[in-house]
Amino acid sequence: MxxxxxxxxxxxxxxxxxxxxxxxxxxxxxxxxxxxxxxxxxxxxxxxxxxxxxxxxxxxxxxxxxxxxxxxxxxxxxxxxxxxxxxxxxxxxxxxxxxxxxxxxxxxxxxxxxxxxxxxxxxxxxxxxxxxxxxxxxxxxxxxxxxxxxxxxxxxxxxxxxxxxxxxxxxxxxxxxxxxxxxxxxxxxxxxxxxxxxxxxxxxxxxxxxxxxxxxxxxxxxxxxxxxxxxxxxxxxxxxxxxxxxxxxxxxxxxxTGKPYLGFGLAASSYFGKKRFANPADMEEYLSLSDFSGIFEKENELSKKEEMEEYMFLGLRMTKGISKMEFSKRFGTGILDVYRKPIQELSGKGLLKQDAERIWIPQQALFLSNQVMMEFLL
CATH class of the missing domain: 3.20.20.70 (Aldolase class I)
Incomplete structure (x- = not known):
């Protein structure tokens, strides 16, 4: 692989x-x-x-x-x-x-x-x-x-x-x-x-x-x-x-930004192969592992809906926000085609901003970021 x-x-x-x-x-x-x-x-x-x-x-x-x-x-x-x-x-x-x-x-x-x-x-x-x-x-x-x-x-x-x-x-x-x-x-x-x-x-x-x-x-x-x-x-x-x-x-x-990573060790989480999975949090169970990919093999791939939600939820943590072009390249659809309503509503409240290239949470609204992010759960 x-x-x-x-x-x-x-x-x-x-x-x-x-x-x-x-x-x-x-x-x-x-x-x-x-x-x-x-x-x-x-x-x-x-x-x-x-x-x-x-x-x-x-x-x-x-x-x-x-x-x-x-x-x-x-x-x-x-x-x-x-x-x-x-x-x-x-x-x-x-x-x-x-x-x-x-x-x-x-x-x-x-x-x-x-x-x-x-x-x-x-x-x-x-x-x-x-x-x-x-x-x-x-x-x-x-x-x-x-x-x-x-x-x-x-x-x-x-x-x-x-x-x-x-x-x-x-x-x-x-x-x-x-x-x-x-x-x-x-x-x-x-x-x-x-x-x-x-x-x-x-x-x-x-x-x-x-x-x-x-x-x-x-x-x-x-x-x-x-x-x-x-x-x-x-x-x-x-x-x-x-x-x-x-x-x-x-x-x-x-x-x-959704880059793949592998977490090694007790309770470590990974995002790889479009799957999220985690090692056991119990030391005895972790030490007894003989097949380190077993947990990965059992997990199902994230759906497109789940991937888009994660992309928005994580990307909006960054002050530069989310690239509209990157969203389209990754998911094959425009970000406004999927999220037009929450983007318009949040923008109207001053909790979100956008231009031709990006969407982001303005500095004065960052303390309310969790409230903003929840609106992007489909």
Missing amino acids: KTRELELYLHIPFCKRKCNYCDFCSFPAGDDDISIYIRKLQQEILYWGRRLQSPSVSTVFIGGGTPSLIPAVQIESLMNTVRDSFSCAETMECTIEANPGTVTREKLSIYQSCGINRISFGLQSARKEELNMLGRIHTFEDFVSGFYEARDCGFQNINVDLMNAIPMQTMETMEQTLLKTAELEPEHFSVYSLIIEAGTPFYEKKGLDDLLPTEDEDAAMYERTEAILHTLGYERYELSNYARPGYECRHNCGYW
């Missing part, structure tokens, strides 16, 4: 401690369990490389969990397996997520030497009280130290994750975090609003609602974040992502 260029995601589910807001597939584990998992992950990578006859890979993203928690030599071995299994472009973007409390100069040097050229630090806040509330294991000082060490090791593409609408956060403390972090001049920011998910400690915490900013305050923080970062030379190119010119996350842009 041959395929065109694709992206790879490698999931490292291990972390030192679960954060109070986290509903991702992540948990603490011992050294032996981590080693067993890494070997299984390598088997999965090798399998798909052989099956697809070493297709070209444009981006790799190592996420978690906390990938920077495990020994760097294991990350290096995974990168070697990727290169042995796939044809990696010279310009390949390779990102690793890192918790500031788990990085060392030795780890960063190994990441750099094995081809990782982008690092994403999960800072979330610069304030001790907010970090403690979130259950983070690091301090702002840990982050600053790790950031400078990453620079010293040669990383010229650094993202910082921040969080708005944290319990007890105010507009003033949000701005303090943003400005203190911006002083380090990272190339990219991802700034998300806290969402309380079922099954997390925050979901069960009594009285938490009284500590959370209101929806209006959250919206004001969202607008203020964009205003500050724009002034500092960062442009919002997606709902929650801001970059200096040329430093947009290519891997995530691939997700939003």
Whole structure:
């Protein structure tokens, strides 16, 4: 089986401690369990490389969990397996997520030497009280130290994750975090609003609602974040992502524009061969897999209706919006032939704009993007 260029995601589910807001597939584990998992992950990578006859890979993203928690030599071995299994472009973007409390100069040097050229630090806040509330294991000082060490090791593409609408956060403390972090001049920011998910400690915490900013305050923080970062030379190119010119996350842009990708590891999701499928979220079940394509083979291809819905839902996340020409080329029909009514109605409300080439959500309506996107479910 041959395929065109694709992206790879490698999931490292291990972390030192679960954060109070986290509903991702992540948990603490011992050294032996981590080693067993890494070997299984390598088997999965090798399998798909052989099956697809070493297709070209444009981006790799190592996420978690906390990938920077495990020994760097294991990350290096995974990168070697990727290169042995796939044809990696010279310009390949390779990102690793890192918790500031788990990085060392030795780890960063190994990441750099094995081809990782982008690092994403999960800072979330610069304030001790907010970090403690979130259950983070690091301090702002840990982050600053790790950031400078990453620079010293040669990383010229650094993202910082921040969080708005944290319990007890105010507009003033949000701005303090943003400005203190911006002083380090990272190339990219991802700034998300806290969402309380079922099954997390925050979901069960009594009285938490009284500590959370209101929806209006959250919206004001969202607008203020964009205003500050724009002034500092960062442009919002997606709902929650801001970059200096040329430093947009290519891997995530691939997700939003419908590029095929394979997810390796526990609970990892894939979009390949017009199918969406995911690995088991149970460790024992994942480790027992002998046929890595079994889940893929069982899934049905997305219908044209489902593909169009996903194309609109994901594409409208990006501030440049959706190309009318690309929609026509992909689906063999004009976008107005399918979505004329919602486009006209949303445009009339100021929630959507269009010209001869594109359709997009205007900046002032981005906070209401979910409301807009729901109108494109056929």
